[in-house]
Amino acid sequence: MTDATAAKVWIVDDDQQVRESLAWLLGTVGLTVCLCSDGADFLAQWQSGQPGCVLLDVRMPGQSGLELQRTLQQDPAAPPVILMSGHADVGMAVKAMKDGACDFFEKPFNDQHLIDALQQAVALHQTRLKQLHQQQHSKQQLATLTSREQEVMECLVQGLPAKLIADHLGISPKTVDVHRHNLMKKLSVTSVPELIHLLVRTGREIL
């Protein structure tokens, strides 16, 4: 699913000529494009988790580019947004960047700069999607632990030795070892540092 060749550039612009000329230009450098006439069209075609980036016109009928950008921000797997405008002003650009746009272009644009920015954004998104995927996997693994295994894991993460864990949980050190072995196996880790790394990836805060 997270295949580089499957990466797409969604071009969202109400002007068909601009859309098609962009598609043609980006096609020359081998980028796959998907053309959308407005925000609603884009949301209908886009599927969360698809790698790529959005080239978004600021001024469109209906949902404006900036609004669509804000909507996308709520999805952690959403593609990065590059805004373009025919009437750039500094205020608009600053606002877009603050809202998380990764670049801002004024029409007409220098093709090389645009292509570079798009490729970077696609790469960025692919990396982010990979991370998200791993995070998802780790969470699934964590979910398979029994409650006792989870308690043992919490203690391990705090760096407690088996003896102290056994005292703390009121079980024998031997049982602690069994739990430890099982949870390491379930989580596909071989050491406590690896365990901590996994937990951090899932968003856990470690003291």
Add this chain to the structure above:
Amino acid sequence: MKRTSVGLVALMLLLLSVGLQARDLYLGVLDWRDAPDGLESWQPTLDALQQGLSGYQLHLQMLDLSALQQALAVGQLDFVITNPGHYVELSRDYPLAPLATLLNPLFDPPHQAVGSVVLVRRDAAIHGWQDLRQRRVAAVSPQAFGGYQLIRDQLEQRGLNAEQHIGEWLFTGYPMEQLLLLLQSGEVDAVVLRSCLPETLIAEGRLDADWWRVLEPQKVDGYPCQLSSDLYPDWPFLSVGIQPPDLLRQVVVALLQTHSEQGLPEWSAPLSYQPVHTLFARLRLGPYAGFSGHSLLALIHTYRYFLLFLVILFVAGLAHYLRVQVLIRRRTAELQLAMQQSRERQQELTHLSRFSLMGELATGLAHELNQPLTAIVNYAQGSQRLLQKLPADAIQQQLHDAARHMAAQGERAAEIIRHLRGFLRKEVPQSEWLDPDQVFCEAIELMEGRLRQTEVKVDWQLCGALPLIQVSRVELLQVLINLLANAVDAMTQLTAARRTLLLSSRLTAEGNIQLDVEDHGEGLNMEVQQRLFEPFFTTKASGMGLGLSLCLNLIEQMGGQLFLFNREMEGCCARIQWPADAFAGMKREDGEHKND
């Protein structure tokens, strides 16, 4: 007694009763002295008449002025003897016909008999009519002809109003002699008498001649009495109404046959009483009372203050009217001018609003054009990339170049639009630190199309090292474009070879920054030079006349000055100048931040 109105009937009766019964005739005589001998003096006339009349019994009645009039009113009298003035006055109301005029054989001419005399005390300081001013004067009656009326005429002939000039008139009534007592006792300052009365009284021994004298004595040859007035015909003998012709004939014959004996009355054929009429008309008396049109001057004199007031009122009214007319005319002219100006301004505003609409349109147009330009540039750039992948040969190279040019031109067009948009953007102008030379170049870039169209060449002499100025970029651009457009317009009549625009900037020795736009046009004539910065003044058919006045405003707001003057050789120079210290009070923002 028979009524005169039935005289005809009376005549018939008379003819029927001749010799059987005498008819009564009544003769009324004005008693002016109220003297017992009045009756006596008329007796010879009565006798003569009685003798000449057969079948009539004549009765004489001595009556004073009012009694005589009363007797006439009731138709009591058949004949009347009275003074000329009274006759004229009575003739207004009663049918009186003069049959004879009294003759005084002592006088020459005998019929010029009636006059007035004014007496004053000998020692009185009264020597002329003027001296009667504010004096007390006595007379018998305002109706006495040979008395008050003639003296009044004398006064009025000298422009004196008898009522206003004399302090007080005292009218005593008849007999006339009592006036002398008033004068002697000092109760009055002058008395008006019938002429000859003093002489008669002296002759009769009833008046001393030593204590009085005559005021304003008149000399009439042959007239034996002292006079203060003109002379008028003597008393008339009048018939009342229609009398039988036979009777009239008898009366006239009898009267004319009277003979002078011992100074007694004698009669002659009737004289004209026109002088009396004339006098009365002058005095507006008797039949002429209330007859105002006759003596216009007298009327004017009487009402002179009122007339003067009217004249002043009229003149004031006229002046006011003229003033109002002048004001109205002036206001009308002003109003018309104002209306015309307002109409012109309205047209200018309409024009202006069209311009501002153009600005709006241009803003939208800039956006619309930007989209296709973007598409064109995209295609051109894509084409370039594709062409690079083809094997390099001549055609590939040419196509590649063409695509590059397309992209470059598209970008250039977009750049122009971007500038235009920046210029048209509705923003509160913000001052920033700018290099004047740079703004100059930008203005030329914006004007480039126009310059090429009009085939105007541009010569540059920019300083390149001017200090920065703090102004609004858009506003300075606006001013420069305006000046450039003016310069271009000034040269449209020239041959293309001479259409050169000289742009220069310099820093003077005093530290002033100067930007000059010079053309080779006709320059400015005197009128234009004076009205240059007047709003809505324009020499261009399509112009609004707002350009320069706006420029001046903007430049002054920027702390600079705008001059337009003729060049020495030809054409005109527009100069923007900032004094050395124009921006001395302002610090560059970034500098301030650093200090913070």
